[in-house]
Amino acid sequence: MPEVTARGVRFHVQTMEPSGTGFPDPPVVVFVHGLVLDNLSSFYYTLAGPVAAAGARAVLYDLRGHGRSERTATGYGAADAVADLFALLDGLGHSGRVFLVANSFGGVVALNAALARPDRVAGLVLVEAYGPAEQAGEWTEDMLNTLGKSALALEYERLADQLLEIGWRQRGRQAATADALINGTSLLDDLAAVEPVRPADLAAVACPVLAVYGEHSDVAEAGRLLLRSVPDCTLHVMAGHAHTVLREGTAELLEVVLPWLSHHTGTKVPVAAAGGAL
Template sequence: MTTASTTRLHVEVHPADATQPAVVMLHGIGGSAESCAPLAEHLAAGGVATAAVDAPGYGRSADPAATGDVVNDVIDVLDNISSDRPVVILGTSWGGVIAMSVALRRPDRVAGLILADSTRGSGTSVEKAAAMRSRITELREHGASVVAAARATRLTAPEADPEVTEQVRRSMSSVRVPGFTAAAEFMAATDLGPQLTDIGCPTLVVVGEHDVITGVDESRLLAERIPNAQFRIIANAGHVAIQEQPADVAALVVEFLKELS
């Protein structure tokens, strides 16, 4: 594994077969590039090049600027790590919303999308937007460790490996207020529903069968509205399917890449 940096973002790179598109991985609102490590390792073992990005204000990336645009930040990453060819973007939850936004803004940079336990955004209703923004207040008042202890078990399947749940808790405990605030505001302001039919690249939607955060129905909706999207349910997984069942998700990713070629 190597590391790379753009102007603002830290990226964990696993180089591999240069004959197929790299897979750029975007984490969820409570994660970081480290959350993508188990899947990245499985993909690297199969010869798939990956790049896991710390979003602004997460992991080793700088805090977001007041006028920051995470979608443009990710496009900058794509230009830096794969300037000569489009990439596949794999986004979990919030990361999937960013991935779709990139594909809509710069379709020339995206060869395919893999949306894991994702959503249209939290701007689909006033209530959902308010609930997302209330999490900013919760984080500021109680701190990341308390929030993580209360929420981590909801992100994994009922029979999840305790070590995976502990990894999720540790990751959430490291969330910083500036990064989370920008992420939550992005989600609260976003409803990609009307634009899903404009996504023109091949798309694979995967979701854990026990996902109670964004839910199976939301992922199924994405797959139904994005033209020709594939839909797969990951057994024995919750909202963090890429961490709970990385081998199963990796197999689907490899199959998807073969279809692209």
């Protein structure tokens, strides 16, 4: 398993090289996934392959405590996630500017990374990203309520053991992972302390941003706030979709993301982006 130790933490990393030749110095596109049950596989099976096929070097990693990366007791706030990201890129030898493609909570990491290190971030693709909000507490409330309820169920109903006993290996193991993260680390406390990215901060985002949100998403307001506040922002709203656009709207997402990346990085635009047959 490819691993990089950054800031003393072991991270699981997968790299997809651009296919074919003619890319001596390909643009680097880094994928940042969402929370708890999410891991790099959500991008591995959707956007990363086509992005690599278009001529970029796709770098995927599991956030601290997620997927096959090390689960530490603490360090789940935005500042640590940003520091992890750049330390990991340093470890991989990617010291130049990169594009970040983020889903859900990964958007918090990506936005804060762009603000903290404008010299290292060339552009952002934010899919259903959390983070932008007018006031503290606004964006975290629903998420923390959901995670809090899950924490209780996992701890008191021994959900993981019960699922495993009846032979539901996938769900049982997912519940065990969630239990370990939610009840065994400082994740919830760290998330509660994460500040939103307010309009004044969004106005300081120096790189181009592509924001994609589902029409019926609970987070859709964050997309409108990005469009209003970020100087160079394109917003694409996916009709009929809610929060799960990455998994359920992959083909349409690629039709938007690949041309945008091509415009900003010089990668190829497939003739038929839709359908996944690239």
